[in-house]
Amino acid sequence: MTDPNPSHTPLSNPSSHALPASGPGSLAALNARYGARYRWLLLMAVMVGTMASIMSATVVNVAIPGLSHQFALGQERAQWVTSGFMVASTVAMLTTPWLLARFGYRATYSGCMWLLMAGGVLGGVAQTFELVLAARVAEGLAAGVVQPIPAIIIMRAFEPHEQGRASSLFGMGVVLAPAIGPSIGGLLVDWFDWRSIFFMVVPFCLVCLWMARHFVPTTGPGGMAANRAESLDWVGLALGSLGTLSLLNGLVALRSGPAWQAAPLLGVAVLASLSFVGWQRRRAGRGQTPLMNLQLFAWRPFAMGALVALIYGTALFGSTYLLPVYMQMALGLSAASVGTILLPAGLALAVAIAVVGRLADVRPPGELVNMGLALLALSFALMVMMDMHTSLWWLMGFTVVGRIGLGFILPSLNLGALRGLDKALLAQGSSAINFVRMLGGAAGVSLCGIVLEWRLAAHGTSLADTARPGARLAAFDEVFLMLAALCALAMLAARRLTPPS
Template sequence: MQPTLEQLRQRYGSRYKWLVLLTVMIGTMASIMSSTIVNVAVPDLSQHFVLGQERAQWVSAGFMLAMTLSMLTTPWFLLRYGLRRTYMGAILLLLFGGVVGGLSINYPMLLSMRVAEGLAAGILQPIPSIVVFRSFDKQEQGKAMGIFGFGVVLAPAIGPSVGGFLVEHFGWQSIFFVVVPFCLIVLAMVQRLLPVNSTLMGEAKPLDWRGLLLACVGITSLLNGLVHLHDGLLQSVPMIAIGLAALVGFVFYQLRAKDALMNMGLFRYPQFAAGALVAFIYGAGLFGSTYLLPVYMQMALHYAPSQAGLVLLPAGVVLAVTIIVAGKLADLFPPNVLVSVGLALLALSFGLIAIGSSSTGYVTFMVWAIIGRIGLGFVLPSLSLGAMRGVDQGMIAQGASTINFLRQLGGAIGVSLVGIVLEWRLAVYQGTGEPLPEARLKAFNETFFLVALFCALAVLAAIRMRSPER
């Protein structure tokens, strides 16, 4: 017979909440790794399935789109099925997507499994924040978010390097199987640590499927329209217009819906509204730069792929240390101060990269990347804390889901905008007769200035993210 929550707390004592956090952290790490590890295999997938670049990019874009949308459903799943069943179901879906994806015999089968993995990842990612706010005292929340953040940043740091080794020695199929051991470990921990009668959530409500449909149409149309801007305005503008109209309709419907997918009452809290804006702009800058930097190192500065990846390795180590320190600081200082400092460091890092040239030393780029990762370490534990403190307990689940959703949506739009601006500026410089190397360098530098501007604007919003008690 499965032990109750009270029995588990008696059995493990004060360690219990940390064991639950470890459980949800490992599953989230597996989902994040599945999102980043596939990128190194895109050339092999393109060759194996005979794909053009436009179709091959959907291996990543399909995952991101599915993850963005499914984040909105996490509160409903938790209310309807509880923490144990929701988490176990999402892990099983991630496991299924990984195994069947590695055995895919055609591109539609592969793409559908990437979408399945994305749906699982979207459900999983808001859960650790919900656990922290529900299970930990305010004095321990920063430390808990720091430890969780440490695990989360390790996944994208080691994912591409592990993926490159596996693709080279065992083929593209092997990268899909990486999630299998993580999922099996988490399933065993869920069986042992999560009770069926968990009271983490409240009363179950109907799923707002109309709101979900509007969000799906809006985001899909908007991202498709942005991707096709290079094909001409006649093809892209109608899709962008449909996407924006659907998203506006989604907001107005959420204001009137009885059991809304996104509780718009959250935005009546000034600190949450500011935090939501920070999350969106920060996501655009972070994901945009993550896409831009390795391409910049190879195309504009002519470094080998291994060198382009190595430039971020010291920054990743510094980030892992910074995020633990910043988690402890979040219990001592106002979160909006830490977020503002972190975003300012990110903007400085991108601004320095934007003034780089072919004569800039390799170690210099490493230092600039470290500055940005220190900033990222300050932002990650404090953003959710600053936005959610003071929010009513009944809104915690939807608040965590909404913050993650807006950050991911900002990231998807940021990647598209960065690609569009880069292609536009490159075409402008080539049209003036600029030699290709100089044209590429100038186009990349101006695009990095755009990313730096995103982060600078987010600082203005972060300053207003003050907790009510302060």
């Protein structure tokens, strides 16, 4: 790797092993045109695109009832509207370094915006469920490629003492997408129908394409000219896709049926994952660029950051699924009440990100991540205190504690994992850590569902059983304790995020 305390230079200072590109759209030309404010304009440009991609991921949940009615879908087929996006997004993250190196920032980013917009339009006009699913996969591919890019830019364009502030600005913008998206989506569904949800991304994409033309450089990472001769690791991509798809389908099968039905899929997932690792080693040994550079995991802070990202993704996405179900099925609250309770938590998250971003410039990232995980674990553990007679103010307070914890983690985790990496590995590092987080998140939803069904059965009840609310509440409490334990486990890894001296 590198010296654990390397000197980070701005994005305009390329690495020494390649020649910088020139031309009106090159990094050097844009830096000269816009001066010191350029890095902030670049960050804003990619932030809007990331917001659009995240909004496309979350807002479609509002449209699922309408989709199910339109195409007479059962729960399993309707779930693929979400699952198809998540699988495509997770796998596509692995291709970001190759796309940036071969086509440069602007072509990659603009291409993703065109694909995201095309997916939105196709989903909005689709007359069959198969076309809707194809649209969601297209949106997922675009979202997956875009999401690692901001972290690469923050680590390259900003000095170490500015990276926390840049991360907090980006984080606040990204938090707005899932916060306002479903609300706007709900209004659109009420005023028009489910098709309007898909068209929501179109104006965002148009703005992104304009900003890309003005602020995103044509060059690759570090200001280098794009390398058109670089070949994609298709075998690695196929193995990664097979492993991811088999794992998520295996977990869904485990949740909905007996274990023996899920075993073949989970076995394929394990075999594909081992084959993926072996192939990446072989490709690197030949001097070819691997899809995921396993040398990353030899750097302790990155390896620990990836482990934290995996567990954090599992807890975050799992709880995002679990909390609304808990409030409605265990506490008997209406959907409107759930939205009211979660609103202050969203505001607390935005404020926490702004504050912690400043702290990340002066405090060790591992310390901030540990604090966030502790608060997140505490919020899960406090849920055990709730019963049918507890004031909802307490529930609101517990969710706020958890979102403040997320605010500590979000700006700090990438900084802790990526600082100290060789600049040539930043794109690979951001891609890998986002992939691991999304994989954990995709698995987390199924994990919470599996454990919840298991504990409900152990207590002799079900979600449909209204006669034994105490038993149902106890099952939810045990799932929350599992999430708290996962966060506590991640704290052990977060302690080692600081580079060795």
